[in-house]
Amino acid sequence: MKRLRAAVAGMGFIGFAHVEALRRLPYVEVVAIADPVGAKEKAERLGVPAGYTDFVQMMDECKPDCIHICTPNSTHMSIAMAAIERGINVICEKPMARNAQEAERMVEAVKRSGVIGALNFHNRYYPIPYQMRRMVQKGELGQVYHVQGGYLQDWLQLKTDFSWKILSEHCGKTRATADLGSHWIDLAEYVTGQKVTEVFAEFKTVYPQRTQMTAQGPKDVAIDTEDFSCVILRFDGGAVGTATFSAVFSGKKNQTVLQVAGTKQSLEWNNESVNDLLIGHRESPNGLLTKDPSLVDKATASVISYPGGHAEGFPDAFKQNFTAIYDAIRGNQPVNPFATFEDGLHMMKICDALYESAHSGCWVPVK
Ligand SMILES: NC(=O)c1ccc[n+]([C@@H]2O[C@H](COP(=O)([O-])OP(=O)(O)OC[C@H]3O[C@@H](n4cnc5c(N)ncnc54)[C@H](O)[C@@H]3O)[C@@H](O)[C@H]2O)c1
Secondary structure: OEEEEEEEOOOOOHHHHHHHHHHHOOOOOEEEEEEEOOOHHHHHHHHHOOEEHHHHHHHHOOOOOOOEEEOOOHHHHHHHHHHHHHEEEEEEOOOOOOOOOHHHHHHHHHHOOOOOEOOOHHHHHHHHHHHEEEEEEEEEEEEEEEEEEEEEOOOOOOOOOHHHOOOOHHHHOOOOOHHHHHHHHHHHHHHOOOOOEEEEEEEOOOOOOEEEEEEEEEEEEOOOOEEEEEEEEEOOOOOOEEEEEEEOOOOOOEEEEEEEEEEEEEEEHHHHHOOOOEEEOOOOOOEEEEOOOOOOOHHHOOOOOOOOOOOOOOHHHHHHHHHHHHHHHOOOOOOOOOOOOHHHHHHHHHHHHHHEEEEEOEEEOOO
């Protein structure tokens, strides 16, 4: 079996998660990482053969089959373009870019070159959302008319909480919406099989100024991105979506909730009970399906690695998503689709439309 060579650009929180997940794929070898900060030390810590400060030098010297982009959003496009030019497949973190224009260029480049461009919308590869999608596809919900929920965190709750992730220059014109909302909206579309066509949004910046700690002491910085957003979505299959995306919701560390209502029954997934699916009935007792390969749909069983009673969570979703993407790099088709650059562009168009709606007070079509 040919071993594929992987390289990771950006070794902060999520870069480490990518390396760990890649090491669980038997035919993939992590050959290098790149980061302007502490590259050699990080490579040594992870037992990766090479650490570069410059991602271009890494690509030219290590010639990976695939590069994982785990850097700030403002750098996604330039790293992707450099990789695509060299015929290297790309797995890019979400959001795909700072706006739809950047994402469009990335899509065009992938189309010209023929390499695979994938997004790490890993929520698609948790067993329960996978099962929900199957149940919708098989008509078990009847007509799906409402999707609701959201994505809540509290890591920006304090005025002194600060990161590149809150500055539009680095994160893009929307923040909570692109950072958290993109995950949830992609999941809602994936599970329902319906696409968002029109949006309405209210954005709120709780702290228009935040305090950044610098070497010279605390500094006030004006903030031009939203701390949270509340959105209404119209889907092409007739469903309506309602959701909140917030990084200032105290006590919520990383909660994603997706509820789907149909004419026959409803479904609810909360990633804080990641292996449980609640099935809501009107005329009989509600059901609880806990992840178990012998109880779920056959296709769902293909993304479960362990027997019932053995939890599978965040690192496992990465493993399953990368398995599907690397399988595609090897020329095979996954059972259920991973997110492509086209999906990433579609999401950036939704985020841009939500931004426009929040600033105009009007419904905005997704162009
Ligand atoms: N899929 C998910 O669940 C998930 C979770 C967290 C973050 N993310 C996404 O991953 C990306 C990174 O987020 P993070 O939380 O790891 O951020 P982070 O700040 O922890 O890490 C970013 C790293 O990139 C490095 N970097 C900056 N410019 C670089 C360049 N030109 N070349 C190489 N490295 C460079 C930084 O030094 C830092 O080590 C973001 O796009 C974010 O939205 C996705």
